Amino acid sequence: MEFLAWTIIIILFIVAFAGLVYPIIPSVLFIAAGFIVYGLFFSFEPFNWLFWTIQILFVILLFGAxxxxxxxxxxxxxxxxxxIWGSTIGILVGPFVIPVAGIILGPFLGAVIAELIVHRRNIKEAIKVGFGSLIGFISSIFTKGIIQAVMIIYFLFVVL
Structure with a gap:
């Protein structure tokens, strides 16, 4: 039974990391589900107020990042x-409209299209903004990956 519990927890954490690349996957919920699975199979005793306070601060940090x-x-x-709005919409819609490549093209095209339509920018300026959006998205993936890893490491520190 212990093997099954840890397998489920690890799968939930892996899915959370997949959410870095596919933003439609709510990474934080999968990490929290891993905590809950641990509590259900073993015990919620290690999860005191300090644990939840620190994890909530990490969640806020994730959204902010x-x-x-x-x-x-x-x-x-x-x-x-x-x-910014175009990029955000592109991040969410891109993977569905253009599978695989949409994760990169989505934020880029979203920002470019928004700048062209709303602010009537020329194509060169709009592409420059799209490039900035892409850089922001990629840096966000790395930042959130580090934060999620720290959340999981802290969890492991508390329960092991």
Whole structure:
């Protein structure tokens, strides 16, 4: 039974990391599900108020890192709020419209299209903003990956 529990927990954590590349997957929920599975199979005793406080702070950090990385990437390359929104929509829609490549093309095209339509930018400026969006998205993946890894390492530290 212990093997089954740890297998489920590991699968949940792996799916959480897949959510870094496919933002439609709610990574935080899969990490929390791993904690809950541990509690159900073993015990919730290790999860005191300090554990949950630290994990909630990491969740806030995850959401903040996602938004800030995208915003900095777009703003640094001359983008506007429209570019940020376009990039965000592209991140969510891209993988469904263009499987596999959509994860990279989505935020880029979303920012470019938003800048072209809303602010009537020329194509060169819009592409520059799209590039910034792509850089923001990729830096967000790395940042969130580190935060998620720390969440899981802290969990393992508490339960082992």
């Amino acid at each position: 996602d938004y800030i990385s995208n915003m900095i990437g777009v703003k640094k390359y001359g983008g506007t709020k429209a570019g």
